[in-house]
Amino acid sequence: MSILIALQQQSDFTSTEQRISSYILAHLDQMPTILIKDLAAKTYTSHSAIIRLAQKLNYRGFRDFQRELTAESIAQAHQAATVDANFPFSATDSVATISQKMAALNIRAIQTAQQQLDTNQLAQAADLLTRSRRIFIFSQGDSQLRARSFQNKLVKINRFAIIAEEYADESWNAANLTADDCALIISYAGTTKIHQQVATYFHAHQIPMIVLTGNPQSPLISQATQHLLTVQSEYNFAKIGTFASQAAFEYVLDSLFAVMYAHDFHHHLQDLRQKQHLIQDGPLTTK
Template identity: 45%
Template structure:
């Protein structure tokens, strides 16, 4: 666990941008605060800097730098510098130009707002991509493919994204259930077993109801996948797998849930695409077969001849 705010994935690996680690860290000594401030203001330089140079620049010592790195859950300075270099290479530090909570003001023109929302969308996707690994994506996709039944726990705006995911899965003969469909998520949960998969979508990860449900599912040995934006969530310790993506979005004080919903939609679309790709040819053949059945029985309107591709 990472000093009270770590991200647990498949095997306890920490998946967090350096810029997010240094922003969320607490209880720094005066020396460590000086180190943190210097690094934040000089990321490009620090990404190739020797430890002795950093110690000199921050008026600290070699051992102080190592202790600081370990406080951020790195094995040492080299591992921390490697992550700093990744942030610099991926231009993570430049992805915060648009405030995710208030991406426009009353004085912005329509085109200004359109550009801000465009930038916010791109930034949110880039931040998400920078925080996920191939290993965890493949593991999550495998769980989805192997599950007998798939249940999605999501409320509010997030449930809209869950329904989009549900709709896509139907096309490949994978039927998912929205747990809250008839306000009976408790009864849905009690009927799941080790052959099923429960996916929890919760950006704040603070729902007491979801916490109780995921605890119960762990006791019943039901596989669970938690997708959240809160590395402090108590739900993490009970989930079989967690994908945690941090966006610069507040829990409550904001215009809307722009960044978090972009994250959910992007991740769910990505997982669907990975699942689809595992049986790509089979899915295409099945799509064509189903399409022919629907059109030949007048269930689905046929494509007009002049619209068909040669």
Template identity: 45%
Template sequence: MLLIDKLRLQQGLTNTEKRIADYILDNLTTAPSLNVDELAKNTYTSHSSVSRLARKMGYDGFRDFRIALSEIAHSELYRLNDVDANFPFHPNDTATEIAKKISDLTIDTVKRTYAQLTDEALEEAARLLTKAERIFLFATGDSQIRARSFQNKLVKINKFLIIADEYGDGDWNAANLTKKDCAIFITYRAKVPQYERMLKLFLNENVPSILLTGNGNSNLTALATQPIVFNHDELDFLKVSTFSSQVAFEYILNTLFSIIYAKEYQKNLVNLKKKHDIMETGILANPEIN
């Protein structure tokens, strides 16, 4: 989770620490220039309170915390116009104003998601997918549409993904997975009891699993072999559509496909040309087109 989101959520903070966090958020452009004593004085707190907040935010000391605040201040200064992820446009907006806001939301979502990804998580997820004999993807609704896009890309490199929830066969597919396979779960809220039961089964049976979610506090994250968590401002229900979360999911899936492709780049290019020739000029070619 990004530092600015931790400061906003304020999970596990005392009232004193919340006051310091609020001050930082209200004075984001000037707070990074303050030393620990100045920040304590401006928030009517103490040196130790500021240091405790820094540690709770994941930093060894105030110096590293202040450097991270400086990076936030810089990124916020050059950030695109803020767009509400839940209601990104207004009823009186013109068509081009709506287009601009959706553009800003899409770009900001990708940038925020990228900032929360790590080499370790991406490499491990790509390794599990590459190694798997079969890939089963569990997702419903809008997220299943992203799954189908991922499925379409994997076909190009001779990897075949099964939409596990299709036709109500989720439980059957889950029961058939082995440690040679890999399961992917796409769920923004990550509050699906059946997915929790499946992940417990996979954990017991040593079946590799990947979880893409926007909820780092979900029970599912501890059960998955490799969770990939990103935090955004999208609410569960009160919103126009799932714009932000679906952009994030597609971006992550596109990234995973690209990592897998890059590992055997030349081989994949050769196979691409071979398959293209078969379809365009070979036995699969349509003579009416040629």
């Protein structure tokens, strides 16, 4: 995960660690040259507290932490001008400017998602879906569009996912899941009441569940077998559209599908050739 994102999320941070991370984020320009004793003095903490924070973020010590923080800060500073994820264009922008800003927004969203992606969680989630008897996807609104895109890709490897909330049948579908199946909940806020209800049920009945969310504090995470997190600078309501969050979700789901495909790459490739022959030149052709 990106060191800047980790400092912003402050997951499992003590109050002391929160104070240190908040100071660092507010004074990034000072971080390349600051001494640990000076950082401790400015945050009213100690050398050991700063080192513990660095180690919590998987760095050996303050020097490694400082080096990575500096590199990432410089890279961020040299990126193209930041586009507001909530209002990426204005009424006075030209068509060319709007298209450039939308491209920048999507690129930034995917880069951010890639930096945050836990590849161990991704691999385990892909394995879970590959081994499951059935896949049930719980998602609403824009996220259900991403679910349908993922559902469409799964057909290419002979897996057929059920959109559990398609006809308001989420409770019936949830009741039908067994420990041999897998539930995939896609929700940026991760606080929808029905999702919390089914997640609690799945956890209690040991039904495998994967959660894809943009909320590190989502109550769904503690119930999940595996979770995939992508935090974007997008508000819940005050925005033109869900551009960044949905671009990030699409990227994560594409990555999930790709890992599933790679599990048995040669078999899927051979199957692709056989199916293409049937559809393009065989009895299923529509030419």
